[in-house]
Amino acid sequence: MSKKILTVDDSKTIRMIIQRAFRAHDCSLCEAANGEEGLAVAAREKPDLIILDITMPVMDGITMLTKLRQDPELKATPVIMLSAESGQANVATISQLGISDYLVKPFKEEQLLEKAGKVIALQLKPAA
Amino acid sequence: MRRCASVTMRFEMTFMTTTIKKTNLIDEVGDLLNSSVPEVFNTMLTLEAVPASPPDLHSSGETLVAGSVGFIGDVNGVVYLHLTAAFARALAGKMLGLTDAELEGDEMVNDVIGEVSNMIVGAVKSRLCDSGSPCVLTIPCVVRGQDFKVASAGASERRLLGFRCGADHFLVELLMKPSH
Numbered sequence: 001m002s003k004k005i006l007t008v009d010d011s012k013t014i015r016m017i018i019q020r021a022f023r024a025h026d027c028s029l030c031e032a033a034n035g036e037e038g039l040a041v042a043a044r045e046k047p048d049l050i051i052l053d054i055t056m057p058v059m060d061g062i063t064m065l066t067k068l069r070q071d072p073e074l075k076a077t078p079v080i081m082l083s084a085e086s087g088q089a090n091v092a093t094i095s096q097l098g099i100s101d102y103l104v105k106p107f108k109e110e111q112l113l114e115k116a117g118k119v120i121a122l123q124l125k126p127a128a
Numbered sequence: 129m130r131r132c133a134s135v136t137m138r139f140e141m142t143f144m145t146t147t148i149k150k151t152n153l154i155d156e157v158g159d160l161l162n163s164s165v166p167e168v169f170n171t172m173l174t175l176e177a178v179p180a181s182p183p184d185l186h187s188s189g190e191t192l193v194a195g196s197v198g199f200i201g202d203v204n205g206v207v208y209l210h211l212t213a214a215f216a217r218a219l220a221g222k223m224l225g226l227t228d229a230e231l232e233g234d235e236m237v238n239d240v241i242g243e244v245s246n247m248i249v250g251a252v253k254s255r256l257c258d259s260g261s262p263c264v265l266t267i268p269c270v271v272r273g274q275d276f277k278v279a280s281a282g283a284s285e286r287r288l289l290g291f292r293c294g295a296d297h298f299l300v301e302l303l304m305k306p307s308h
Binding site for chain 2: 010011012013014016017020055057083084085086087088089090104105106107108
């Protein structure tokens, strides 16, 4: 069954790179440019995985993650944090909020696929 | 017609003590940039960026793009990534896997340069935090034009770091509030 992945990042560049990373896999991607939009899209789409940036305008990733974990319908959604910030204290704080994994920018697409593959069952698209 | 723009920086955050060596702090941050720039270029663009003499891009008459990200906290500063518009466009195409025709005007190029700047300074920020100097990043900004100069509103220290990437050269400018 096709998996649904939500990307929340204010950078269109990152959203496009993530889209490209998963293009060979049987999954659909939806996106949001900040935490507020991300919560709305998550409530509507019920994604199997959320790939979440930290530093964003309007609502940052930590606030979105906190609200997500308080929502009875969304609290179990796996989240991979994707951020340019890798400080030990930062990672420790975020880990306490309940994340599946943490990927630091810069990153290679293979690293993202490997981490996502540990959280959801990724399958290649059937040959056309 | 030549366009001119000026960018004024303001440091208004409280300056606090830190546990890492302050006397050469700007040089330490410069060293961190000298390692984070090649790392980001290699990982995200599969390009080799090699430290080189700082180029004089601003007298070239070419349109320039400058991505900037600040760090605010126990240490305060801002980093500008200066490139020619042509090189910035080439980087955007490479990073997104798009042809020149597929890049939508300048918007996508600006977004890529903002994100590359964010990754470069993010790596520096993380190392500063791990060294006992907590700080946060600002949202990336991108300036585009000709003959613009970066000026600090208050006293600041400045370092210019040059890089070569194939036949192209680019500049990383670091401005920091002096440590006391």
